[in-house]
Amino acid sequence: MNDQLRVTQLRCEYLTNPLGLGIQAPRLSWVLESSRRGERQTAYQIIAASSPEKLAGDEADVWDSGKVASAETCHVRYAGPTLASRQRVWWKVRVWDGEGEPSAWSEPAWWEMGLLARQEWVGRWIGGPLKGGPRTSCPAPFLRKAFHLDQPVRSARLYVTALGLYEVEINGRRVGRDIFTPGWTDYKKRVQYQVYDVADLLTAGENALGAILGDGWYCGNVAAFGRQLYGDRPKLLAQLEITLADGRTLTIATDDSWKVAYGPILEADLIMGESYDARLEFPGWSTAGFDDGAWWPVQVFPDPGIEISPMRGQPVRRQEELKPIAEPKQFRGWVSSKWVFDMGQNMVGWVRIKVRGPAGATVILRFGEMLNPDGTLYTANLRTARATDYYTLRGDGEEVWEPRFTFHGFRYVELSGLPGEVTADAVTGVVVHSDAPLSGAFECSDPLVNQLQHNIQWGQKGNYLEVPTDCPQRDERLGWTGDAQAFIRTGIFNRDVAAFFTKWQRDLADAQSPEGAFPMVAPSVLGPDGGPAWADAGIICPWTVYQCYGDTALLAEHYDSLARFIAYLEKNSKDYIRSYEDYPGFPGFGDWLALDGSGLTDGGTRKDLIGTAFFAYSARLMSRIAAALGKTADAEKYAQLFENVRAAFQKRFVTPAGLVAGATQTSYVLALHFDLLPAGLRSVAVDQIVRDIQKRGGHLSTGFVGASYLPFVLSEGGRLDVAYQLLFQKTWPSWLYAVTQGATTIWERWDGWTHDKGFQDVGMNSFNHYAYGAIGEWLYRVVAGLDLDPDRPGYAHIVIRPHPGGGLTHARAVYDSIRGRIVSGWRIADGVLTLEATVPANTTATVYMPAAAPDQVTEEGGMAGVTLVRAEQGRVVYEVGAGTYIFRAAWNG
Ligand code: BGC
Numbered sequence: 098m099n100d101q102l103r104v105t106q107l108r109c110e111y112l113t114n115p116l117g118l119g120i121q122a123p124r125l126s127w128v129l130e131s132s133r134r135g136e137r138q139t140a141y142q143i144i145a146a147s148s149p150e151k152l153a154g155d156e157a158d159v160w161d162s163g164k165v166a167s168a169e170t171c172h173v174r175y176a177g178p179t180l181a182s183r184q185r186v187w188w189k190v191r192v193w194d195g196e197g198e199p200s201a202w203s204e205p206a207w208w209e210m211g212l213l214a215r216q217e218w219v220g221r222w223i224g225g226p227l228k229g230g231p232r233t234s235c236p237a238p239f240l241r242k243a244f245h246l247d248q249p250v251r252s253a254r255l256y257v258t259a260l261g262l263y264e265v266e267i268n269g270r271r272v273g274r275d276i277f278t279p280g281w282t283d284y285k286k287r288v289q290y291q292v293y294d295v296a297d298l299l300t301a302g303e304n305a306l307g308a309i310l311g312d313g314w315y316c317g318n319v320a321a322f323g324r325q326l327y328g329d330r331p332k333l334l335a336q337l338e339i340t341l342a343d344g345r346t347l348t349i350a351t352d353d354s355w356k357v358a359y360g361p362i363l364e365a366d367l368i369m370g371e372s373y374d375a376r377l378e379f380p381g382w383s384t385a386g387f388d389d390g391a392w393w394p395v396q397v398f399p400d401p402g403i404e405i406s407p408m409r410g411q412p413v414r415r416q417e418e419l420k421p422i423a424e425p426k427q428f429r430g431w432v433s434s435k436w437v438f439d440m441g442q443n444m445v446g447w448v449r450i451k452v453r454g455p456a457g458a459t460v461i462l463r464f465g466e467m468l469n470p471d472g473t474l475y476t477a478n479l480r481t482a483r484a485t486d487y488y489t490l491r492g493d494g495e496e497v498w499e500p501r502f503t504f505h506g507f508r509y510v511e512l513s514g515l516p517g518e519v520t521a522d523a524v525t526g527v528v529v530h531s532d533a534p535l536s537g538a539f540e541c542s543d544p545l546v547n548q549l550q551h552n553i554q555w556g557q558k559g560n561y562l563e564v565p566t567d568c569p570q571r572d573e574r575l576g577w578t579g580d581a582q583a584f585i586r587t588g589i590f591n592r593d594v595a596a597f598f599t600k601w602q603r604d605l606a607d608a609q610s611p612e613g614a615f616p617m618v619a620p621s622v623l624g625p626d627g628g629p630a631w632a633d634a635g636i637i638c639p640w641t642v643y644q645c646y647g648d649t650a651l652l653a654e655h656y657d658s659l660a661r662f663i664a665y666l667e668k669n670s671k672d673y674i675r676s677y678e679d680y681p682g683f684p685g686f687g688d689w690l691a692l693d694g695s696g697l698t699d700g701g702t703r704k705d706l707i708g709t710a711f712f713a714y715s716a717r718l719m720s721r722i723a724a725a726l727g728k729t730a731d732a733e734k735y736a737q738l739f740e741n742v743r744a745a746f747q748k749r750f751v752t753p754a755g756l757v758a759g760a761t762q763t764s765y766v767l768a769l770h771f772d773l774l775p776a777g778l779r780s781v782a783v784d785q786i787v788r789d790i791q792k793r794g795g796h797l798s799t800g801f802v803g804a805s806y807l808p809f810v811l812s813e814g815g816r817l818d819v820a821y822q823l824l825f826q827k828t829w830p831s832w833l834y835a836v837t838q839g840a841t842t843i844w845e846r847w848d849g850w851t852h853d854k855g856f857q858d859v860g861m862n863s864f865n866h867y868a869y870g871a872i873g874e875w876l877y878r879v880v881a882g883l884d885l886d887p888d889r890p891g892y893a894h895i896v897i898r899p900h901p902g903g904g905l906t907h908a909r910a911v912y913d914s915i916r917g918r919i920v921s922g923w924r925i926a927d928g929v930l931t932l933e934a935t936v937p938a939n940t941t942a943t944v945y946m947p948a949a950a951p952d953q954v955t956e957e958g959g960m961a962g963v964t965l966v967r968a969e970q971g972r973v974v975y976e977v978g979a980g981t982y983i984f985r986a987a988w989n990g
Contacts, residue, residue, distance in 0.1 A: 261331025307383030311502025456492025628685030647891020691800025763803030821903030
């Protein structure tokens with residue numbers, strides 16, 4: 098028995114103990130932990146049982162994988178008998194190490210199936226009478242149903258969804274912690290449902306089930322498209338399935354016996370805000386004793402005939418709270434004062450207020466990301482987003498309130514409408530986002546770069562909300578595909594977003610046009626073809642998930658959809674040129690917001706060049722996707738397509754001397770990064786980029802498309818010095834410019850605010866847009882040197898390859914991969930470079946130690962388990978197994 102070796106973090110379809118799974122052969126993963134160098138797994142055994150007791154007694158009455166000779170710890174498919182709806186399976190794992198010694202069994206884990214067949218939904222869609230219209234928002238219906246249980250409850254599950262948003266209470270207590278459920282999908286095609294274990298909320302005797310419905314994306318404002326995009330009012334579908342102590346079962350489902358009323362929530366809109374009149378509350382409305390005699394019978398609606406799918410992603414949840422960093426600033430007004438609070442951080446969520454005042458007084462809360470020069474709230478960039486909450490007081494002492502069905506993107510809060518003094522105590526910021534666990538950290542010796550990493554993390558928090566959005570504050574907040582693909586690799590470093598992107602890939606597929614185009618935004622509410630670098634998210638995102646998590650099932654599930662996209666590109670290009678000059682379709686957004694004029698005007702990087710470059714890139718990724726799935730013939734077909742597009746690219750855009758059409762930084766960046774140049778001309782392209790950067794005084798000119806690749810082509814092209822020069826540039830355009838201006842998130846534009854011009858065009862000036870935060874990937878992969886091996890995805894084999902430079906004295910990345918924690922950190926002190934590398938159990942790594950020769954390198958563990966591979970320009974290359982290694986060598990860089 099190897100008691101150093103522990104089997105931990107059991108997950109099923111990326112989730113810990115998921116409730117309501119819809120996958121027949123779910124995939125199981127675990128992480129090995131061990132303090133022994135070189136620890137590995139040579140075999141595993143999974144047993145699955147119908148109860149925790151049986152599992153504890155090793156009684157595998159559901160499934161026993163037997164001892165399987167395999168090193169795999171990820172995505173091992175359950176292969177037991179067919180799973181039934183509602184079935185809960187308990188499971189545990191043990192493994193055998195390199196010497197054939199077994200580990201102890203892991204702690205138990207479980208998953209539970211949801212409702213697998215549509216006809217298992219026995220309830221009807223219910224809601225209130227129609228209020229409001231396309232232009233008028235409406236109050237939130239409260240729905241309730243009282244019922245009697247003649248016995249204590251053994252178990253109970255609530256299966257629930259809504260068109261709109263729902264929040265459920267049982268006997269006065271909220272069900273679950275999820276926010277904005279059931280989440281956003283294309284409601285014309287699909288709605289997700291959630292499942293909750295509610296046994297603890299029920300009691301023998303009288304009970305009540307209540308739900309409040311919000312407009313959400315279903316009938317509230319979506320971007321600037323107005324209300325009622327999918328339907329005219331929110332609707333609920335739910336069933337509460339109860340097993341009583343004696344084994345009898347009963348189901349309380351939504352039907353015409355429910356009652357409805359409109360109460361204190363006068364309106365609730367994700368973009369506009371929420372209005373609440375506390376005088377209209379129904380105390381105890383979701384408890385059995387409540388008298389609903391004055392409530393109306395609900396309306397029952399026909400089945401919309403859409404798919405009701407189990408939730409695949411991670412729900413939005415409250416994550417943390419922020420207090421104002423100072424007392425509010427008072428602005429005296431004619432009727433009452435306005436108070437402006439600084440939360441110290443551009444955040445996404447809402448505020449909870451704690452106030453006192455006369456009955457009927459209305460507190461007005463407005464939100465902004467910046468302040469005007471006079472210290473008042475800057476809201477011009479919110480466009481038509483009202484982003485205002487109203488709370489009307491009961492007047493009975495201290496009142497605490499927060500909204501339910503709205504969110505705002507803000508750093509500053511303006512409170513008005515209250516007589517008397519207001520203090521910092523009145524406001525607490527509630528931060529919400531998709532509940533993806535933190536998985537990475539990057540830190541270095543430069544405080545501004547650390548602030549940049551902080552800003553990237555916060556940009557991700559605020560914009561990974563249900564779908565990967567562009568921004569959280571103005572009337573937009575859409576699942577912009579271009580932004581998502583640019584940032585995904587960074588996003589994966591920071592948080593475990595595999596489930597989040599698994600869900601979003603389905604949104605992309607739902608949004609795919611019959612011709613095969615991927616959209617501008619998913620869920621789709623805009624043009625069906627996103628154009629180059631946007632539509633290509635359909636390929637780039639699942640490919641990146643595969644690279645980082647080793648997930649072939651996602652590729653397989655969507656393979657046909659991806660193939661249709663490539664066919665669409667072939668059909669809509671001319672001689673392999675995509676977005677060719679007279680192309681009648683959408684040619685793309687260009688290098689959006691680049692400073693050389695592209696995107697918004699016709700200058701800058703040519704759209705046909707961007708189009709063709711991304712066509713080549715997508716074709717090559719498709720070839721690799723086919724290869725990963727063992728589809729050899731397809732892999733060759735797409736590889737040939739890549740060659741054809743590359744040849745067309747060279748013929749049309751590259752001169753024999755290596756100059757690229759348009760000569761913008763992004764033109765060269767794409768040609769290099771997508772491998773579109775003849776090998777001999779690559780250095781010419783790097784030189785051209787460097788020339789252009791220096792001509793601009795050490796500045797970049799790239800937009801959304803080129804920016805994230807720029808540092809890579811420089812560091813890979815032998816100009817790490819220039820990449821660092823760009824990283825440390827403090828005047829705009831640069832990554833650190835906003836940081837020097839006190840930014841706490843990533844700005845949409847390089848020049849969102851400048852000393853000479855003030856605020857940029859209010860029509861498009863978000864201060865929380867993660868796209869330019871895509872440099873985070875370079876910080877992790879290149880600066881700290883924590884990278885994967887594309888041929889052995891999911892960090893089965895790791896690459897540790899730090900790039901000291903730029904005057905940094907240390908940098909360190911930590912990443913909790915699907916195979917466990919990886920660390921790559923380096924430090925320079927007293928002429929010695931120390932490299933720290935942690936390689937999780939059952940993985941291996943190639944370590945590139947910056948040193949002149951092998952005999953100059955020492956390792957704290959006496960090189961145990963370290964194999965010298967070779968020495969190459971300034972690096973000594975080792976192969977290592979699991980463990981933590983501390984290498985040292987003289988440093989005179
Ligand atoms: C969004 C972007 C998006 C762009 C398309 C903007 O309005 O905020 O982030 O990618 O439109 O070019």
